Amino acid sequence: MAASKLPVLPLPHPSVLLPGSRLTLPVTNEQPSPLPPTLTTLISRTAARLPAFCVSFVPPGRNSRQSYLLTLHGLARVRLLAPYVPDPENAFIPRDVQYAPNSKDVPSRKAVDTFKQSALRLLDRLARDSGQQIRRDGFHKISGMLEDITDARAAWIADILVSTVNASFADKLSILGTNDAEARLTLATEIFTKLVSISEVSTKIATQVEESVYKQQKEHFLRQQLAAIHKELQSLSSSSSGALVDGQSPSSELDDDEQHEADDMADLKRRIEAMEPGSEERKMGVREWRRLKRIPQGSVENGVIRSYLEWLTAIPWPNSTLEPPRTLQDRSFLTAARAQLDSDHFGLEKIKKRLIEYLAVVRLKEMNAERERLALAATAASQEAERQKALVIAKDSVADGDKAKAPPAPKSRPVRKSVKGPILLFVGPPGTGKTSLGQSVAKALDRPFQRISLGGVRDEGEIRGHRRTYVASGPGLIVQAMRKAGRCDPVLLLDEIDKIGGSNFHGDPSAALLEVLDPEQNHTFNDHYINVPIDLSQVLFICTANSLETISGPLLDRCEIVQLSGYTYDEKMHIARRFLLPKQLSANGMDSDHVQITEPALMTIATQYTREAGVRSLERAIGAVVRYKAVEWAEHVDAEQESQKNGDEDKSAVERRGQYNGVVEENQLEAILGIARWDGEEREREERRGVVYGLVVMGQGEGGILPVETIAVPGAGRLKLTGSLGEVIKESGEIALSWVKTHAYDLLITTSRAHDPLRVPELIDIHLHLPAGAQKKDGPSAGIAMVCAFVSLLTGARVPTNIAMTGEITLRGRVTPVGGIKEKVLGAHRAQITKVILPWANRKDVEHDVAIEIRSVMEFVFVRTVNEALVAAFGKNTLGWRNGPLLLESRL
Numbered sequence: 001m002a003a004s005k006l007p008v009l010p011l012p013h014p015s016v017l018l019p020g021s022r023l024t025l026p027v028t029n030e031q032p033s034p035l036p037p038t039l040t041t042l043i044s045r046t047a048a049r050l051p052a053f054c055v056s057f058v059p060p061g062r063n064s065r066q067s068y069l070l071t072l073h074g075l076a077r078v079r080l081l082a083p084y085v086p087d088p089e090n091a092f093i094p095r096d097v098q099y100a101p102n103s104k105d106v107p108s109r110k111a112v113d114t115f116k117q118s119a120l121r122l123l124d125r126l127a128r129d130s131g132q133q134i135r136r137d138g139f140h141k142i143s144g145m146l147e148d149i150t151d152a153r154a155a156w157i158a159d160i161l162v163s164t165v166n167a168s169f170a171d172k173l174s175i176l177g178t179n180d181a182e183a184r185l186t187l188a189t190e191i192f193t194k195l196v197s198i199s200e201v202s203t204k205i206a207t208q209v210e211e212s213v214y215k216q217q218k219e220h221f222l223r224q225q226l227a228a229i230h231k232e233l234q235s236l237s238s239s240s241s242g243a244l245v246d247g248q249s250p251s252s253e254l255d256d257d258e259q260h261e262a263d264d265m266a267d268l269k270r271r272i273e274a275m276e277p278g279s280e281e282r283k284m285g286v287r288e289w290r291r292l293k294r295i296p297q298g299s300v301e302n303g304v305i306r307s308y309l310e311w312l313t314a315i316p317w318p319n320s321t322l323e324p325p326r327t328l329q330d331r332s333f334l335t336a337a338r339a340q341l342d343s344d345h346f347g348l349e350k351i352k353k354r355l356i357e358y359l360a361v362v363r364l365k366e367m368n369a370e371r372e373r374l375a376l377a378a379t380a381a382s383q384e385a386e387r388q389k390a391l392v393i394a395k396d397s398v399a400d401g402d403k404a405k406a407p408p409a410p411k412s413r414p415v416r417k418s419v420k421g422p423i424l425l426f427v428g429p430p431g432t433g434k435t436s437l438g439q440s441v442a443k444a445l446d447r448p449f450q451r452i453s454l455g456g457v458r459d460e461g462e463i464r465g466h467r468r469t470y471v472a473s474g475p476g477l478i479v480q481a482m483r484k485a486g487r488c489d490p491v492l493l494l495d496e497i498d499k500i501g502g503s504n505f506h507g508d509p510s511a512a513l514l515e516v517l518d519p520e521q522n523h524t525f526n527d528h529y530i531n532v533p534i535d536l537s538q539v540l541f542i543c544t545a546n547s548l549e550t551i552s553g554p555l556l557d558r559c560e561i562v563q564l565s566g567y568t569y570d571e572k573m574h575i576a577r578r579f580l581l582p583k584q585l586s587a588n589g590m591d592s593d594h595v596q597i598t599e600p601a602l603m604t605i606a607t608q609y610t611r612e613a614g615v616r617s618l619e620r621a622i623g624a625v626v627r628y629k630a631v632e633w634a635e636h637v638d639a640e641q642e643s644q645k646n647g648d649e650d651k652s653a654v655e656r657r658g659q660y661n662g663v664v665e666e667n668q669l670e671a672i673l674g675i676a677r678w679d680g681e682e683r684e685r686e687e688r689r690g691v692v693y694g695l696v697v698m699g700q701g702e703g704g705i706l707p708v709e710t711i712a713v714p715g716a717g718r719l720k721l722t723g724s725l726g727e728v729i730k731e732s733g734e735i736a737l738s739w740v741k742t743h744a745y746d747l748l749i750t751t752s753r754a755h756d757p758l759r760v761p762e763l764i765d766i767h768l769h770l771p772a773g774a775q776k777k778d779g780p781s782a783g784i785a786m787v788c789a790f791v792s793l794l795t796g797a798r799v800p801t802n803i804a805m806t807g808e809i810t811l812r813g814r815v816t817p818v819g820g821i822k823e824k825v826l827g828a829h830r831a832q833i834t835k836v837i838l839p840w841a842n843r844k845d846v847e848h849d850v851a852i853e854i855r856s857v858m859e860f861v862f863v864r865t866v867n868e869a870l871v872a873a874f875g876k877n878t879l880g881w882r883n884g885p886l887l888l889e890s891r892l
C-alpha cells in the first residue's frame, strides 16, 4: 500500500465522487463554507504523482454573481490516515494518505454475469422511464459498453454506473469503501436490483393515479357535455312548442331534472334544519350533509348519502313540542274505548275487560306524566325569567365596565316520560282477532297503527338494519314502521313473534327484539343503518303469537299474555252477520239489499266449508259468496239497461237472464263454493277396535280431535310408536301399556295375573300410531286415550265415535289435569263430538272458559282414575271386570 501526501477537498453533502466518474460543483469567490466533510478525496494536479482526481475550472462569465464551476474527475481510492481537521489558514495543505492496493484478482464469472444482468435491466428501465431522448441514448450507450466489457474491467464500470444511476448516498459510500472487485460487483448488483424494483413500484403507482385522475376528468367532462346537450335540447323544444302554443311552453314533470334536483336538495336541507338543535340526529344530519356537498353528483357515494339523509330526516324524532293526543285526557276516554272495542269485535268479553284495564293504566300514567310536565314547564319558565333578569343585570354591569358572566342557557329537549303499560301479547289461533284488537287499541288511543310481521325473520339485520357499508343496506323493520307511522308514539303490532328465528350466523333476531321491548333499553335503540340512538320509549308495543311454545323465556317475561281461543259456531254466526258480511259487502260494492244469506246457509258455510278456530276462512267464504252475487247483479243491471235502450218491446234480455234474487239459500252453496269440504267426515269416523279419539291443541293453537290407532301384529311383545312423536308422548304410551298389562287379569284379557297380554296366548307387538305424521306431537295429554285404545284392542270392546278424551295418567292409575281445555272442547264441538272425558281437576276450566251454549249441548265426564275413564268411554257394562270396576284400585 503506497503512502503519500495530498491536499484534501471536502465535498458538500451528499456528493460522492467515485473513481472513473465526474462531478461538477459551483465555487464562489468567497471563503468556502464549513461544509461537513463527507469524504476525503484527494486533489492535486501538481503535488501528487498518483493523483486521486483531476480538476478543471470554468471561470464565471461577465456577470460577477455567477460562480466558478469546478469539475472533478475521480481517479483512485485513497484513505486519509489522520482525522480531517480543516485549517482556516491554508485549505489545501497536503495530508497523509494511503492508496488502496490494486486488486489483482479478476472477479468470478458468475459475479460478473449477475452484475451485468442487473445493470442491463436497470439501464433498460431507466431508458424507458426517461423522458429525454438524449438521456435515453446515453443509457443505451452504457448498455452497449457494458456488454463488451472484460471481466477485469467490470468492477471499474460498476463504480461509474453507481454514480450515474442515482444511487443513494449510503450506497455510493459503501461502494467507495469496498476495494475488493468481487465484493464491489455483488454490492452493485444489490443496489441495481433495489433500484429496479423501486422504479417498477413507482411507475405502477404513477399509472394508477394517472388512470383515476383521467377517469374523474373524463366523468366531469362528459357530465358537462351532457348538461350542455340537455340545455340545448330544452331551448330547442321550448322554441318549437312556443311557436305552436302561443308562446306558452308546456312543461312536463319529467323535463326539468335540474330544478327537481335542486328542490329535493332544498327540501332535505329544510328537514335537517327542522331537527332539534343540539340533538344527536341533527349533528349526524349536518355532518352527512357536508359530506354530500363535497361528493360529485351522480356518483354512487352521493346516492348512498342522499338516501341515508332521506331516512334520517323522515324518522319521527321525539320532539319536545309534540303534543300527546288529547284523547287520553278526556274524561269519557274509557267509555269511548269500550265503545270502540265493542263496535269492532263481537264477544271476547274477558279480553275487552283486560284491554280496558290496560288502557286505564296507560291513561293514568299519561295524566301523571302530564302533571309532571306542567310542573317542569312552570319551573323552566321561572328559571328562564330569572335568567333573563340576570342577563339584563349582566349587560348593565358590562356597560359599567364590570365583566360579570351571563347565566347559562337551559338544556334542550326535556324528556317526555314513557306512558306505556305492560307489553300485551295476544296468543291464539289464526283469525281470532288478534291483529284487529291491536287496531282497535290504536284507534281508542288515537295513535297511528303499524304492523310488523316477524314470521320467518332469521336475520338480526331485518330488525336492526344493515350497516351502511353493506351494498343496498337500509334500516330495519322497526325504523321502517316508525317512518310510516310518522309519529314517535305509535302502536306497533309485532305480529307472530313465535315465528321469529333464534340465534344463528346472521345474528340473533330475538335478542334484538328483546332490546326493542325492554323499557330500560329502548329509549336508545340502535339501528345499524341510522346509527343514531332512537327513542322508542313512547311506542306502545303489542305482540301476537299463535302459541307460546317457541317464544324464548326472556321475551315472554316482558309480556303480559292475553289468551284468545277459538269461537263457537254461535259466536261465528254473530261475527259473520254483524261484522264479516257487512265488511265483504262494502268491499265488493254491494249492500244488504242485494245480498242476504239465510241463517241455515251461513251455518252450513261455517260448519261444512270451514273448520277453524278463528273466522278467517269464514270471511273468505262469505267474500266468495258476495262476489258471486255481485257478478249476477252486474249482469242483471246490464240486461235492464239494454232493454231500456231498445224500448219496452224488447224485454226478452231481462227475461232471458231471469229476475235477480239476492237471497242465498243453503242449496245454492254447492254451486257457489263447490262441494263442501267437511261433509261426510263424521260418517268416516266409524267405530273400530283399537281406535279411540283424543283431544289435541295443534301448532297454530287450534283445538281438534286426533284418532289414537292401535293394531296387534305378530312380534316379540314390544310396543311400537309412530306418528312423529316426541319423548313425552312416547313415555305416555309406555305408561299406558304398563297400566294395561298390570290390569290385564282384572279386565279379563288374561287368565292369570302372571301372564303378559303381549305374550300369552300369542306373541304379539302392539303398534300405536297417531296420524297426521307431518305434524310433530308431544305432551302427556293422550294418556287416557292410549289406555282406552290398548284396552279396546286387547278386549275387542269399542269406544263410540262421538266420544273424545284427554288426560294425563300416572302409573298408579290417577288421571291428572291438562292444558288447553277451551280449545280442545271447541275443537271437539266443531268435530261434532258430543261426549268429552276430561280430568276431574279440569272442571273449573270448563266452568270458566267454555261457553254455556256448548256446555248445554255436550256431555262432560270428569274422571279421577283410569278405571272411571274406562267406564265413561266403554259404558258401564261393556268391559267384563273380574271384580267389578270400582273395586279396582291400583296395587302398585
Ligand SMILES: Nc1ncnc2c1ncn2[C@@H]1O[C@H](COP(=O)(O)OP(=O)(O)OP(=O)(O)O)[C@@H](O)[C@H]1O
Residues within 6 Å of the ligand: 344, 345, 346, 347, 348, 428, 429, 430, 431, 432, 433, 434, 435, 436, 437, 495, 544, 545, 546, 575, 579, 580, 614, 615, 616, 619
Ligand atoms: N270477535 C270478532 N269480532 C269481529 N270480527 C272479528 C272477530 N274476531 C276476528 N274478527 C275478524 O276476523 C278477521 C281476522 O282477524 P285477525 O286478522 O285479527 O286475525 P289474527 O288473530 O290476527 O290472525 P293471525 O294469527 O293469522 O294474524 C278480521 O277481519 C277481524 O276483524
